[in-house]
Amino acid sequence: MLQKPRGTRDFLPDEMEQRRDIEGRMREIGRRWGYREICTPEFEELELFTVRSGEGIIQEMYVFEDKGGRMMALRPELTAPVLRMYVNEGRTLPKPLRWYYFADCFRYERPQKGRYRQFWQFGVELIGVDSALAEAEVILLAEEILSATGISFSIHIGHLALMRSILSGMPEQEQKKIRMFLDKKDFAGLRDYLSPKGMDDLCTSLTRLASCRDLQEVFEITGDLPERERIEELFSILDHSGIPYTLDPGIARGLDYYTGMVFEIFAENLGTENQVLGGGTYRLAHLFGGEDTPSCGFAIGFDRVMVSRGEQAPPRRLVAGIAHTPEGREWALAVSREFRSAGIRTELDLSGRSLGQQLSHIAKSADYALILGQRESTSRVVTIKDLRSGVQKELALPDAVREVIRSEPR
């Protein structure tokens, strides 16, 4: 038997309804904040992704040569495509641009809990504005969206200027290595790395900084910075907004296009892959041939949100099932039409079996059975049976519709 590709999933209706429900909540909140949906191609020229992340990521991507000999890649994320799109056709739009997307991405990686080869991201990009308030907006929006999904999470916010100020003057390679230790909170590893170089003092202040949770103390460690006022403004806005967060100067956010604020959100009930959101302030547009444009944004790992929500009973929907005899068929079709145009999910029996059999099938899943045979057809009425109470009535069609609309799904 043919199997689905490794790391991909099939979704049955019960699961799709839940995914669409959560997706809809995210879209709705984005909409209320003025973010509008965009869409970019499922695949792009390979270069779009290597230009800023390096050749190394090729082995983590689905890469192929098209019939014209061009190297293409299924998108592994959406920030680069969105900024490419901005450079191509968004440059003359009035700033700032507030965009969101909900789309699938592909990475050729080893699947594990919360990590798949095809996965969905909901993300926003706020393009063309460079202010503490813009950064705060993105964080507050992220918080509101994740709250709406019903998961438990914690927000960690940092700023790259803090670490950079201590590391400035060091070779880039070395900085990168050190940031890796700090990002993982591997302080022992950091000491083993720096001690032999006689950099114990540096190690101490880095460790102190990465563990620091108070902004005043942070600046005692780093000394005064050009970015200080901006950082203080950001955190002041956040404090006044009342959202719960943890200051975390240790966040390094993988690659180098982030320029300032960085933040990550972790779900509280997941395993290793517990990061459900990552984002920050960055500059990318100039890499794709545009002007240097300040932007910030985030991406939510949609599938991880769903894993974090766990097994949920599928939402009940009101269902009406129609049982009918051959003589009642035309009337049954007419009744179906009316019920459907009233917005009621209406399922017509297609089997032609006995009414008893139709009823027993309908009773498995529906809330109401509508019985339509010779008698109903002749007198243009509907025999409607409430399957919860067992109460059966004969009603005129508009009354039957009203009766069902008034009720709650079981």
Added chain:
RNA sequence: GCCAGGGUGGGGUAGUUGGUCAUCCUAGGGGACUGUGGAUCCCCCGACCCGGGUUCGAGUCUCGGCCCUGGCCCCA
């Protein structure tokens, strides 16, 4: 790429030191039942992940692969 544990009908399972027609539940289909319920009863459908090896004989032992689950690495 690495490590650990797994893989028996659609889902969940039993299967002894290797030895009859591979167990049970559930789901699905049909019937008892052509004007009325999910119950009951009967019937049907349907599986040892794939390939090599050991053996008279493999679901069981062995090797390789594939896939699943979790972890490592990585995480744009």
